[in-house]
Amino acid sequence: xxxxxxxxxxxxxxxxxxxxxxxxxxxxxxxxxxxxxxxxxxxxxxxxxxxxxxxxxxxxxxxxxxxxxxxxxxxxxxxxxxxxxxxxxxxxxxxxxxxxxxxxxxxxxxxxxxxxxxxxxxxxxxxxxxxxxxxxxxxxxxxxxxxxxxxxxxxxxxxxxxxxxxxxxxxxxxxxxxxxxxxxxxxxxxxxxxxxxxxxxxxxxxxxxxxxxxxxxxxxxxxxxxxxxxxxxxxxxxxxxxxxxxxxxxxxxxxxxxxxxxxxxxxxxxxxxxxxxxxxxxxxxxxxxxxxxxxxxx
Amino acid sequence: xxxxxxxxxxxxxxxxxxxxxxxxxxxxxxxxxxxxxxxxxxxxxxxxxxxxxxxxxxxxxxxxxxxxxxxxxxxxxxxxxxxxxxxxxxxxxxxxxxxxxxxxxxxxxxxxxxxxxxxxxxxxxxxxxxxxxxxxxxxxxxxxxxxxxxxxxxxxxxxxxxxxxxxxxxxxxxxxxxxxxxxxxxxxxxxxxxxxxxxxxxxxxxxxxxxxxxxxxxxxxxxxxxxxxxxxxxxxxxxxx
Numbered sequence: 001x002x003x004x005x006x007x008x009x010x011x012x013x014x015x016x017x018x019x020x021x022x023x024x025x026x027x028x029x030x031x032x033x034x035x036x037x038x039x040x041x042x043x044x045x046x047x048x049x050x051x052x053x054x055x056x057x058x059x060x061x062x063x064x065x066x067x068x069x070x071x072x073x074x075x076x077x078x079x080x081x082x083x084x085x086x087x088x089x090x091x092x093x094x095x096x097x098x099x100x101x102x103x104x105x106x107x108x109x110x111x112x113x114x115x116x117x118x119x120x121x122x123x124x125x126x127x128x129x130x131x132x133x134x135x136x137x138x139x140x141x142x143x144x145x146x147x148x149x150x151x152x153x154x155x156x157x158x159x160x161x162x163x164x165x166x167x168x169x170x171x172x173x174x175x176x177x178x179x180x181x182x183x184x185x186x187x188x189x190x191x192x193x194x195x196x197x198x199x200x201x202x203x204x205x206x207x208x209x210x211x212x213x214x215x216x217x218x219x220x221x222x223x224x225x226x227x228x229x230x231x232x233x234x235x236x237x238x239x240x241x242x243x244x245x246x247x248x249x250x251x252x253x254x255x256x257x258x259x260x261x262x263x264x265x266x267x268x269x270x271x272x273x274x275x276x277x278x279x280x281x282x283x284x285x286x287x288x289x290x291x292x293x294x295x296x297x298x
Numbered sequence: 299x300x301x302x303x304x305x306x307x308x309x310x311x312x313x314x315x316x317x318x319x320x321x322x323x324x325x326x327x328x329x330x331x332x333x334x335x336x337x338x339x340x341x342x343x344x345x346x347x348x349x350x351x352x353x354x355x356x357x358x359x360x361x362x363x364x365x366x367x368x369x370x371x372x373x374x375x376x377x378x379x380x381x382x383x384x385x386x387x388x389x390x391x392x393x394x395x396x397x398x399x400x401x402x403x404x405x406x407x408x409x410x411x412x413x414x415x416x417x418x419x420x421x422x423x424x425x426x427x428x429x430x431x432x433x434x435x436x437x438x439x440x441x442x443x444x445x446x447x448x449x450x451x452x453x454x455x456x457x458x459x460x461x462x463x464x465x466x467x468x469x470x471x472x473x474x475x476x477x478x479x480x481x482x483x484x485x486x487x488x489x490x491x492x493x494x495x496x497x498x499x500x501x502x503x504x505x506x507x508x509x510x511x512x513x514x515x516x517x518x519x520x521x522x523x524x525x526x527x528x529x530x531x532x533x534x535x536x537x538x539x
Binding site for chain 1: 337338339340341384437438439461464465466467468469470472475476479493494495496497498499500518529530531534535538539
């Protein structure tokens with residue numbers, strides 16, 4: 001459904017995209033995972049025909065983003081990072097506006113947004129500018145869906161959103177997927193990746209890896225340990241001098257320690273005790289997407 | 299005010315018309331503590347932060363920050379706190395060095411102090427090579443570290459960080475937290491909001507706002523026990539839903 005072939009984008013000397021290729025199949029929920037400044041927004045703007053690539057090509061439903069831009073704009077639902085809502089219009093007015101622009105009516109496609117819009121209905125006469133962040137996000141999604149797009153492009157829809165609203169948003173995306181919609185979503189949250197069918201990890205304009213979330217996590221190349229102590233900061237300092245250490249990073253109240261295969265649990269324990277660290281627990285664990293991303297960045 | 303408390307808030311309340319954004323919150327923050335301030339969007343975090351930094355007056359209740367009353371001693375208060383938001387307050391068209399000079403001047407540091415601090419900061423961050431680079435040409439992750447260093451340039455008693463790591467990559471996010479630990483070891487109290495629950499777990503104590511009230515406050519261990527959860531993500535969802 002979406003085909004990206006060797007896309008580059010330069011802004012003067014700055015290379016925002018350095019040859020990006022991937023493919024999203026029909027009906028997939030596809031994640032583009034990477035931090036700010038990795039090129040995600042440039043890519044979205046190219047896919048929506050709002051920006052020309054410096055080289056390479058992209059198609060959506062076989063329409064070329066440059067040549068067939070008029071077609072592209074009809075089949076795409078786009079939710080930019082800063083929601084493009086009219087803040088002085090009410091919830092209802094915004095929705096009607098977006099439906100009218102696409103020559104349709106809210107009634108015709110109401111079934112697509114019913115689940116989401118029901119949560120907004122009590123506020124339908126409120127100006128969009130006076131909604132909370134979570135509500136704005138729901139309205140922006142409704143507006144992106146109201147013309148029944150074939151492809152939904154969501155650029156960082158969960159940035160600045162609290163964990164509960166973030167969870168709810170992903171539940172909505174899962175429900176939309178059941179209608180057959182193809183969705184490309186970008187996010188800097190690594191744990192969001194686990195909810196996608198397939199993900200591309202992106203950093204500094206390069207794709208680091210493409211696979212299913214499970215395969216990406218399984219590709220982690222080292223032995224990984226979860227170390228729980230009283231204080232991560234001192235633990236990380238102590239682990240700096242551990243023989244056979246590959247990396248050590250805080251993960252909440254624990255530390256994820258990667259070592260060479262030859263390092264046994266006992267020698268990690270002994271090293272920490274010798275450095276006056278009180279160990280609460282140490283165990284081998286499976287890597288998460290975040291572990292893999294950091295390994296690829298190193 | 300006792301010496302070991304940097305924030306004392308009692309029944310702090312803010313109303314906008316009929317709407318109570320912050321509803322009688324009472325809490326203390328200890329000196330040198332890393333204090334996590336969590337909550338859903340719209341739970342009242344930003345309003346509470348604005349009162350604690352002397353930008354917004356309270357409707358009722360009282361609070362002292364760094365020993366100063368948030369309503370009657372705002373000017374003094376502002377000299378003893380630092381603040382960094384997700385939209386950093388650095389001047390994009392000035393160089394790294396010029397930004398430090400500017401902020402140092404605002405905080406009333408002497409020329410010698412500014413020069414010494416600039417050197418120290420460049421060395422600590424390993425950024426000697428960019429001292430004369432315009433801020434807008436510096437990568438986001440570095441900018442965040444610089445913005446934090448600028449926020450504590452005047453060695454405030456407490457620094458307020460409003461979602462300081464939003465959108466940065468996982469390694470830079472962790473490096474940023476090392477700077478927070480260093481500041482805390484240096485005696486600077488840290489008051490921080492975040493939507494990353496792993497970061498909440500780095501705090502000495504974590505508070506959680508729900509519809510204007512401070513619904514929970516305690517160390518990670520206390521909260522996990524109290525809400526029978528395996529991590530902060532679970533605690534957050536139990537409290538906010």
